[in-house]
Amino acid sequence: MKGKQVRKILKRVLQSLITIVLLTVILFLLMQLIPGNPIINFLGSNATDEEIAYYTHLYGYDLPVWQQYVNWIKSMFDGTMGFSVSLQRNVSEIIFSRIGVTLTLVTWAFIVSVILGVAFGIIAALNRGKAVDTVISILSNAGIAMPVFWIGIILILIFAIRLGICPSYGYTPISKGLGPWFRGIVLPVTVLSFPSISIFARQTRSSMLDVINQDYVMTAKSKGVKKRDIIFKHQLRNALVPLLTIIVNRFAQMMGATVLTENIFTLPGMGSLMINSINSRDLQLFVDCILVIAVFVTVANLIVDILYGFIDPRTKE
Numbered sequence: 001m002k003g004k005q006v007r008k009i010l011k012r013v014l015q016s017l018i019t020i021v022l023l024t025v026i027l028f029l030l031m032q033l034i035p036g037n038p039i040i041n042f043l044g045s046n047a048t049d050e051e052i053a054y055y056t057h058l059y060g061y062d063l064p065v066w067q068q069y070v071n072w073i074k075s076m077f078d079g080t081m082g083f084s085v086s087l088q089r090n091v092s093e094i095i096f097s098r099i100g101v102t103l104t105l106v107t108w109a110f111i112v113s114v115i116l117g118v119a120f121g122i123i124a125a126l127n128r129g130k131a132v133d134t135v136i137s138i139l140s141n142a143g144i145a146m147p148v149f150w151i152g153i154i155l156i157l158i159f160a161i162r163l164g165i166c167p168s169y170g171y172t173p174i175s176k177g178l179g180p181w182f183r184g185i186v187l188p189v190t191v192l193s194f195p196s197i198s199i200f201a202r203q204t205r206s207s208m209l210d211v212i213n214q215d216y217v218m219t220a221k222s223k224g225v226k227k228r229d230i231i232f233k234h235q236l237r238n239a240l241v242p243l244l245t246i247i248v249n250r251f252a253q254m255m256g257a258t259v260l261t262e263n264i265f266t267l268p269g270m271g272s273l274m275i276n277s278i279n280s281r282d283l284q285l286f287v288d289c290i291l292v293i294a295v296f297v298t299v300a301n302l303i304v305d306i307l308y309g310f311i312d313p314r315t316k317e
Contacts, residue, residue, distance in 0.1 A: 016302045038085045041281040086280035091288045101269035113196035121204020143198030152191045152264040169266035252297040
C-alpha cells in the first residue's frame with residue numbers, strides 16, 4: 001500500500017472521529033431540548049418535590065449542562081454509557097443485550113438485499129427491453145412505493161395467520177435451533193430488505209447500462225474474453241463505483257427502519273428499545289441508542305471510502 005494511500009485512509013479515519021465527536025455534542029444538546037422529565041416519569045405523578053429534588057441530584061440532572069456532557073463522555077470511556085433512570089441499569093448493559101437482535105436483522109437483510117438486488121439488476125440490464133426486464137422494473141417500482149409497515153402486515157396475514165408457517169411476533173435465538181430462529185427472522189428480514197432489493201436492482205441496471213457499451217467492454221469482446229469475465233470483471237466492477245454509495249446509504253436507512261420493523265414484529269432490539277425510551281422519557285437511553293447507530297453508519301461510510309480506492313484505482317490519486 002503506497003504512502004499516499006495510507007495518508008488518505010488516515011485522513012478519512014480522522015474525519016470520522018471528528019464526525020463522531022460532533023455527533024455527541026449535537027445529540028447532547030438535543031437531549032436538553034427534548035420535553036419531559038425522566039425523574040418525574042420514573043417516580044410517578046404522586047412524587048413529592050423532595051423526592052424529585054433528591055433523585056434529580058442523585059442522577060446528576062441538576063448539574064450545569066457542560067458538566068453533564070463531560071460526565072456523559074466519561075461514561076463512554078468507563079463502559080457504562082450513562083445510567084437509565086427508567087430501567088435502573090447502566091445503558092451499556094441494556095444496549096448490548098438488545099443490539100444483537102438488531103445487528104442480526106440488519107445484517108441478513110443487507111446481505112439478502114445486495115445479493116438479490118445486484119443479481120436482478122444484472123439480469124435486467126443483460127435483457128434490456130425483454131419481458132424479464134419489464135417484470136423486474138415493475139416489481140422494483142412496486143417495492144419502492146410500498147410502505148414497510150404495509151408489507152409487514154400483509155406478510156403476517158399470509159404466512160403467520162393464514163398459513164401458520166412463521167410466528168407473527170417475537171424473536172428466537174439461534175441457540176434454540178436453526179429452524180425456529182429462521183422461521184422467526186425470515187418475515188422481518190423480508191420486510192426490511194424488500195425496498196432495498198428494489199433500489200439496488202434499479203441502480204445496478206442503470207449502472208450496468210452506462211458501462212455496457214464502453215470501449216473497454218467492446219475491446220474485451222473483440223479479444224474473445226469470456227462473457228462471464230466481461231460481466232463481472234469489466235462491467236460490474238465499474239458499475240459498482242456509483243452503486244457503493246447507495247448501498248451504504250441503504251445500510252444507514254436500514255438501521256433506522258429497524259425501529260418500525262422491530263415494533264411490527266415485537267422484536268427485542270434497538271428499535272423497540274428506542275420507542276420504549278421515548279415513551280418513558282428516558283432521554284439518556286434514547287440518545288445513546290441513536291449514538292450507537294450513528295457510529296455504525298459512520299464506520300460503514302469509512303469502510304466504503306477505503307474500498308473505493310481498491311474498486312476504482314482513479315480514487316487513489
